[in-house]
Amino acid sequence: ALSVIAVAQQEFGDPREGLRLALALYDRATGDEVRLNSAAQAAKAALMAGAEAHAELVTRFRAAYEKDRARALPALALYEVMRADPSLPAASLRPVLEAAVRAEPRNPLALLRLAQVHQTLNEWSQAVPLWRRLADLRPDPDVQKALGKALVKAGNLEEGMRISLA
Numbered sequence: 612a613l614s615v616i617a618v619a620q621q622e623f624g625d626p627r628e629g630l631r632l633a634l635a636l637y638d639r640a641t642g643d644e645v646r647l648n649s650a651a652q653a654a655k656a657a658l659m660a661g662a663e664a665h666a667e668l669v670t671r672f673r674a675a676y677e678k679d680r681a682r683a684l685p686a687l688a689l690y691e692v693m694r695a696d697p698s699l700p701a702a703s704l705r706p707v708l709e710a711a712v713r714a715e716p717r718n719p720l721a722l723l724r725l726a727q728v729h730q731t732l733n734e735w736s737q738a739v740p741l742w743r744r745l746a747d748l749r750p751d752p753d754v755q756k757a758l759g760k761a762l763v764k765a766g767n768l769e770e771g772m773r774i775s776l777a
Contacts (some may be wrong), residue, residue: 626659630668643684647720650688654695668692676707683718686711690724701731712741719748726757735764 633653640646650672657665672692676685690707693699705728711721726741742758759775762768 626656627664629656630660630664637688643687643720646684647687647691650691651695654692657692658695665692665696676710680710681714683711683715683721686714687718687720687724701728704728705732716744717748719745722748726761730757730761730764733764735761736766739765739767 630653633649633656637646637649637653640649653668654665657668669689669692672685672689676689679685686707690704690711693704693707705725708721708725708728711718712725715721722741722745726738726745729735729738729741738761739758742754742761746754746758755774755777759771759773762771762774765771
């Protein structure tokens with residue numbers, strides 16, 4: 612319910628109220644997916660409220676991340692908040708996601724997001740081991756396709772084509 616209210620406030624009302632509601636949902640949510648969606652909603656509302664509001668939100672999430680580097684969630688939440696800002700280069704997101712993967716090497720979302728950032732930066736050889744780990748955790752045709760593409764782009768045409776066509 613708070614999620615719907617937050618979106619409505621962002622779109623039609625006061626973005627600061629949308630930000631407040633999204634943060635309330637983040638603080639109360641028990642599931643990681645809900646928390647990450649709430650962080651992304653908060654970031655959108657903060658950007659609508661202005662650069663200063665977004666900077667404050669980044670500071671809040673960075674502090675939480677600095678306090679709890681043993682889990683991937685704080686790093687992933689910080690990533691969600693940072694990636695909402697189109698002026699931030701993808702390279703600035705890489706260290707946060709690398710920390711998430713170090714904290715939880717088997718976290719599928721952390722692996723996925725880091726692989727995607729490497730691809731955005733045309734760092735295909737760095738993306739390959741992440742896609743392999745993700746494929747081991749989650750046998751999925753889309754993951755296999757992404758692994759095949761990364762292999763081809765990294766110069767391993769034969770294996771990439773074999774995996775893509777399997």
